[in-house]
Structures are given as structure tokens and as C-alpha cells.
Amino acid sequence: MNGPLNSLALYGRYVATSLRAQAQYPAATLMLTAGHFAATAIEFLGVFALFNRFGAVGGWSFGEAALFYALVNIMFALADLLTRGFDVFGTDFVRTGNFDRLLLRPRSTVLQLIGHEVRLSRLGRLLQAFAVLVLATHLVPIAWDAASIALALWAVAGGVALFAGILVLQATLAFWTVESLEIVNVLTYGGVQAAQYPLNIYAAWFRRLLTFGVPLACVAYYPVVAILKRPDPLGAPDWLLPLTPLAGFAFLALSFLAWRAGLAHYASTGS
Amino acid sequence: MPQILVEALAKTYRVAERAPGLAGAVRGLVRRRWREVHALAGVSFSLEAGELLAFIGPNGAGKSTTVKILSGILRPTSGRVEVGGLVPWQDRVRHVARIGVVFGQRSQLWWDLPVIDGFDLLADIYRVEATRYRSRRDELVALLRLEPLLDQPVRQLSLGQRMRAEFAASLLHDPAILFLDEPTIGLDAPSKLAVREFVRRLNREQGVTVLLTTHDMHDVEALAERVIVIGQGRLLADGSVESLRASVLSERRLYIDFAAPAPELAIAGVTVRARSGRSLELAFDPSKIPAPSLIAAIATQHAVEDIHVDEPAIEEVITRFYDLHDAGES
Numbered sequence A: 001m002n003g004p005l006n007s008l009a010l011y012g013r014y015v016a017t018s019l020r021a022q023a024q025y026p027a028a029t030l031m032l033t034a035g036h037f038a039a040t041a042i043e044f045l046g047v048f049a050l051f052n053r054f055g056a057v058g059g060w061s062f063g064e065a066a067l068f069y070a071l072v073n074i075m076f077a078l079a080d081l082l083t084r085g086f087d088v089f090g091t092d093f094v095r096t097g098n099f100d101r102l103l104l105r106p107r108s109t110v111l112q113l114i115g116h117e118v119r120l121s122r123l124g125r126l127l128q129a130f131a132v133l134v135l136a137t138h139l140v141p142i143a144w145d146a147a148s149i150a151l152a153l154w155a156v157a158g159g160v161a162l163f164a165g166i167l168v169l170q171a172t173l174a175f176w177t178v179e180s181l182e183i184v185n186v187l188t189y190g191g192v193q194a195a196q197y198p199l200n201i202y203a204a205w206f207r208r209l210l211t212f213g214v215p216l217a218c219v220a221y222y223p224v225v226a227i228l229k230r231p232d233p234l235g236a237p238d239w240l241l242p243l244t245p246l247a248g249f250a251f252l253a254l255s256f257l258a259w260r261a262g263l264a265h266y267a268s269t270g271s
Numbered sequence B: 001m002p003q004i005l006v007e008a009l010a011k012t013y014r015v016a017e018r019a020p021g022l023a024g025a026v027r028g029l030v031r032r033r034w035r036e037v038h039a040l041a042g043v044s045f046s047l048e049a050g051e052l053l054a055f056i057g058p059n060g061a062g063k064s065t066t067v068k069i070l071s072g073i074l075r076p077t078s079g080r081v082e083v084g085g086l087v088p089w090q091d092r093v094r095h096v097a098r099i100g101v102v103f104g105q106r107s108q109l110w111w112d113l114p115v116i117d118g119f120d121l122l123a124d125i126y127r128v129e130a131t132r133y134r135s136r137r138d139e140l141v142a143l144l145r146l147e148p149l150l151d152q153p154v155r156q157l158s159l160g161q162r163m164r165a166e167f168a169a170s171l172l173h174d175p176a177i178l179f180l181d182e183p184t185i186g187l188d189a190p191s192k193l194a195v196r197e198f199v200r201r202l203n204r205e206q207g208v209t210v211l212l213t214t215h216d217m218h219d220v221e222a223l224a225e226r227v228i229v230i231g232q233g234r235l236l237a238d239g240s241v242e243s244l245r246a247s248v249l250s251e252r253r254l255y256i257d258f259a260a261p262a263p264e265l266a267i268a269g270v271t272v273r274a275r276s277g278r279s280l281e282l283a284f285d286p287s288k289i290p291a292p293s294l295i296a297a298i299a300t301q302h303a304v305e306d307i308h309v310d311e312p313a314i315e316e317v318i319t320r321f322y323d324l325h326d327a328g329e330s
Helices: A003-023 A026-054 A062-082 A089-094 A099-103 A109-114 A120-139 A146-173 A181-195 A204-213 A221-227 A246-269 B021-030 B063-070 B092-096 B115-125 B130-143 B159-171 B189-206 B217-223 B241-248 B291-301 B314-325
Strands: B004-017 B033-047 B052-056 B078-083 B099-103 B177-181 B209-213 B226-231 B234-239 B252-258 B270-276 B279-284 B304-310
Touching (some): A026 A120, A062 A146, A146 A181, A146 A246, B052 B063, B063 B177, B115 B130, B130 B159, B252 B291, B279 B291, B291 B304
Antiparallel strands (some): B004 B033, B004 B078, B252 B279, B270 B279
């Protein structure tokens, strides 16, 4: 067995290994998962409080806003679940020298890093986001059909790619410095916060940043507008909306280009 | 064509210089000053398949840089390296599939997993075919006496047990070359002996080429037919332990226990190194006065209880060698 199939099989092996390792500490894993569920649930209460006070924000009802919230958090939870190796790359791999061990194995470093750990505790955020999705479905109400389900899955895929791209960039920075990488949390956690509200409530410069810089709006706002079958208050044409999640994949591709530059830098400095 | 070929290997790092204190840190942000560090400054050697080579040198001499380049982690500044016909840093994946690496200070196993699970995962990572993997694993488990450890999580192993597991882990894919970076560091005496015995068998019986770096001269004496001494990025010596010894410290040592308090001795070409009660330690040059003549000269004049001849300890030889080459820790 060769090529991508073999890599996929190995990834499955990594996942099983990681789950077994976490199963060694079942109480800790459960508590962490419950903690993530509770923390994100409280966050959602904040969204509820806002809409309860003002009724609607930027022309969106609470139920519609809940759909933004749910999809963004599903994306982030999945990316966070899958890319732990990149998240801890600076502290656990570069600073300790463990990255050398990855280079000594006949596999791509990316495959080894995404296989490093599947963070079960992130299921807490994922479950909470699904609960909000169910809530949104009832409130709006959304009549899910094949087309809108496909669009949601496509948006989630683009979103996972985007958040994974941000984490790859964070890891890439670690090739140059292992200090102050928390700054990247502005993009991940801050990005989740920003993208769980509809884009049209923001100022123009911030909308541009979320569309063309770190294209969170392309994986969350525009596809959700299409799922809700509403015209975009910002005036994006209907045909464009389902295409926007592509931006997430483009972002990930650029992140991997940066990653390759980081690898070359590491090979010449070794630290 | 040798298995490992190294020609004029050089590696220069650029290190940012920073003045101390906050002011220095701020200035460093604005304008960085760089200093060049020549970790390797033109090292050449070659190694045939099946050789066992020890790489020694003080801290900072360039040993780990060399091993990192040979194993494909680092790219040199200049020079030529071929290992089994491949340039390590250009063909990393193909190259590392053929080598095994054991770091004395770093684990390659999974901390929370039973040893056997780590082995299984490595077999997949290295694409070892299932039946070959099983026979290779069983062979290594028997050689390294790992059977009782297989189901234990790695974190529960003692350092000695863990090193045995590390050796197995790095050999599951049957590499032709094994790099050992200080493999006996921190081990107790029996574990050190076990590691040396295993490495020797691996080299002699299975023909695995071994390149070892170490600070433990007993490793060198017990294992290596060939030693390379490196200091300040240069190759200082390349030869057998005996030739190294002969080149810097050819003297022998004579240890004598007398029946009475140790006497004053005045024999040409002999110096007293240590004296305590009834014992003496003498240094002599066997080319000037052969051991039998010296022993006879002493034993005919004094009542001797015990006597033996020895060579200076290898640590002493190496320290003397570094001193001669002004290659102490840099």
C-alpha cells in the first residue's frame, strides 16, 4: 500500500493511538470535555442576553444569529480537535527538540503533527455547537434539505481549513521565535468571537479584514446567508455566496507555503 | 564507494548578539548584530559498511552538528555528504527510512502507551511489512529481554529499561546504519554493560554500521575500533584507540605494594606519580626502560607484595589530547 491511502491508514492508526492514550486518564478527559461544554455554553448565554435586550441585531433575529454561532463553533471545534500538534508545536516540539524526531521518520511532518493528538476534550465545544444548531433550526425555523445540508458541510470544511491554516501559521512562527505566540489567539479565539456575529454589524474596514485578510466571513457569514435564503444586506450576489468557502482552502494552502519556508529555515539553523 | 562519505563539511551558524538588559533588547529589535559561529570548519572522513566508529570531542566541538547533518535534520553551509548514495537533507524521507537513531536524552516512544503499541505504530510509520515486522520485533524483544516490559506504559519504565526499548524501537525497520548519540548517559553500570554488549553484537553479527557519539570513554574502549576526535569544528584525529594513545601518551603505569613503607626510588626515565603508605604509582616510558627490567630493578632491592602494569586511563589520554590541541570546551 502506497501513497495517500497508506498515509490515511497511518492517520487512522495515529487517531486510535491518541484515543487510547487519553483513555488512560478517563476522568481528566471527561472533566476537560465538560469544562469546554460549560465554557462555550456560558459564552452563548452572552449572545442570548444581547438579543434578549435588543430583540434583533443588524436585522438578524436571535435564531439566525444562533446559526452563525453554531457553524463557526463547529468549524473551530473540529480544527482545534484535529490540529493539536500545530497548536503545541512551539512549546512541545521546537523548544524541546522533539521536532528532530519527526524529521527522523520517513513521513511528512504535517501528517505526523496532525496525528500527534486528537483532542477529545474539544468534543465539548462541538456538542454545544450542535445543541445551538438544533436550537437555531427550531427558532428560525430552517427547513434543511439536501442543498442546504451540502452547503453547511462545505462551509464547515472551508472553516476547518481556515482555522487549521491559522494554527499552521502559528506553528510556522515557532521556527523563528517560540515567544509570544499567544498573539495568534487573537486570530483563533478572537476570530471565533468575531465570526459568530453577522458580518454586517461591523465597520467597513473590519468587514474587509474578515473577508480578504483572514477570510472568516467567507466560511461563516456568506454561506449562512445562503442557507437562510436571505439576500445579503451587504449586497453580495446570490451566486457568489456558496463559492466563498473556497477562501478557507486558499488560506490553508498559503499557510502550507509558509510552513515549507519554515522547514527550510529550520534545516539551516536547527533551532 | 564508502557507505558514509563526508568531504569538507562546514556549518556556520549566525547568532544574534544582544546587549544585556532592556535597553539591549530594544536595540536588538531595531538593529541586530550577528556573530558567525563555525560549528564545523571542514571535516572529512568516510566509513565503510559494517564499521563501528566513535565520535568524541568536548562539548561544543561539533559532534551533534555532524550527526544532525548525517541524519538529514540539518543542511550544511558547504561540503559534500553522501550516505548510502543519498544526500541526507535533499532526500530526507528515503534517507531516514534506512537509518536508526537513538538519542540518550530523548525518547522516541509514546509516553502514555504500552511499549508494544509504540512498536506497532512505528512499524506503520516505517511501512514495515507485517510478517517481517513480527519476526524482527520478536528477535529484538528476545535480544533485549523486553518481554516483561511490553505491556507497560513507557512512563513507568526505568531509564535502563527505556533505553533497551529505545534500541528496539530504532531497529524495527532493520536500518543499515545506526546513529547513537550518548546512548549510555545516565545509565547504571549493568545497563551500560548491556547496551555495549548489544551494540557490539549488532555490529558484529548483523553487520550494522554504527556511528556513536559519547563522553563515556569506557564506551569507546569497549566498542570502537576506530575513533574520530573532533574539536572546534575540526577533525583532530582519526584512527584506532591504540594509535591515539600512542600519539599523545605512550607511557605506562606501574603500581607497586611494598612490604614496608614505600622507599625513595631514583631510576632514570621513571617518575613517581603518587605515593601513599606502602604503595607507589610510577610512570615510565617502555621504549626507554622495558617493564621487565624496571620490575626486576625494584624487586631485587625491595620486598614487594604486589605489582601490576597498566596504561593511563582513556580519559587521561583524551584530556591530554585536548590540551595538546588546545581544544577544550569552547
